[in-house]
Amino acid sequence: MSLPTPRSGLRALVLGLVPLLMIGTLLVSSPAQAQRVSPSFFGMHDANIAGGSLPAVTVGSVRLWDTGTAWRQIEKRPGRFDFRALDTAVNTALNAGLRPMVVLGQTPRFYASKPKAAGWYGAGASSMPKNVSAWKRYVTKVAKRYKTSVDYQIWNEPNVIGFWSGTVGQMAKLTATGSVAINKAAGRKATIVAPSFPLRLKSQQKWFKKYWAAKVGGKSVARMVDVVSANPYPLADQGPEASMKLLAFAKRVLPQQARRKPLWNTEINYGLLGGDTAKRIPEATQAAYVARTLLLNAGGSIKRMYWYSWRINGIANTHLVEDDGTTLTRAGRAWQVVRGWIVDTDVTCAVTARGQLKGLYTCTARVGADEVRRIYWKPTGGAVPVTTSNTTTSWTDLDGATTTHVGPLTLTVNNAPVMVSSLN
Secondary structure (H helix, E strand, O other): OOOOOOOOOOOOOOOOOOOOOOOOOOEEOOOOOOEEOOHHHEEEOOOOHHHOOOOOOOOOEEEEOOOOOOHHHHEEEOOEEOOHHHHHHHHHHHHOOOEEEEEOOOOOHHHEOOOOOOOOOOOOOOOOEOOHHHHHHHHHHHHHHHOOOOEEEOOEOOOOOOOOOOOHHHHHHHHHHHHHHHHHHHOOOOOEEOOEOEOOOHHHHHHHHHHHHOEEOOEEHHHOOOEEEEEOOOOOOOOHHHHHHHHHHHHHHOOHHHHOOOEEEEEEOOOOOOOOOOOOOOHHHHHHHHHHHHHHHHHOOOOEEEEOOOOOOOOOOOOOEOOOOOOEOHHHHHHHHHHHHHOOOEEEEEEEEEOOOOOOEEEEEEEOOOEEEEEEEOOOOOOEEEEOOOOEEEEEOOOOOEEEOOOOOEEEEOOOOEEEEEEO
16 A cells, blocks of 8 residues: 655646647647557556456556565565465466566565564564665565566655655665666566655655665666656645646656656555545546546656556545445546547647636547547636537547537537547
8 A cells, every 4th residue: 555645746747739629719738759558558456466356447557566465475484485475466467468567565574674663564664674685585586486577666655654764875775786686587678667756745756856866886776777656646635637747747857867767657546645534526526537647647658557546445535446346436437438548549638728728638649540539628617618620520428428420519628538539
């Protein structure tokens, strides 16, 4: 489980092109390069995967966190490793065609340099190992076992005291040691993911910058990993657009060498208060949040986005499944609908900067040479009418209802994305 904390925002996410809009003065941001949205982009956490369970929505990757597969849950006595839960989780994912990511912390208490240190995973779990060789031995065991069939994340949220009580320099050392061990045991084609970082507190942002400025043996940590990771939970009363500002911050402050690497959003949900029960929000808002999260991350060149989580308890406000664990909520159905809109397409997104349509978001998903899907929403400030060009063939809402149409189409657009399909 991840327990994030409050945060600040930066510049708006602005990418892509807007089609012909007939109402108001239009000014949109400069377009960015389109991203091809692969099936692995759609990531998920499922706490029950080590028991052979899988989500009932379509995903392409899974992050193995809160699954009973942390370091201290595998090495329960010094030198004794129980991989049964992790084996089941990995094999369940692979057999379903999903890409698993193993998260390599937390420290067993008998290795902890601070065995009484408080931690979400128990006393000492957040501590720096008193002997780095124990960490190296564990990481080597995991990498030899799974080779390149999984991705390897160094640690979860080291800028949150409940997950890491050590220093920036110590986390950099674990990164360096883990990287060498993985490359040696699994081969240089293994994917090494940097620790994940919440960013909504100024103190967390400062920790993030210090980590990426760190060096071990004169080498930048950016040379030791293949992927940058962030958990961009916004403030409890904020939604997906605020989350994207935090990812924009991450991109902006990274050193050049790290900026060239893929950025993965490894945890996201909304309404989190640091462990307390989240305030309930309407089902329609939950569906809109899920849709906008997928669209903004795809249009923001985020290579993977892992939803937290398939069965979330009351700590977050947006739920994909009912309490029975199988019946999709309206938000879960929206996941399926939006995935169908953007998977295997080239996506860009933009926001209108001023005029009557100020605050209107448009994502463009190109399907080969023949079809263009334009997805509109306006998160705040009330609904606006949007008129498309005369090539419109249909439009679809978040419930999946499609209406066929020929010629110019005017829609009233609010905070729930709607997709308009047109021929080139």
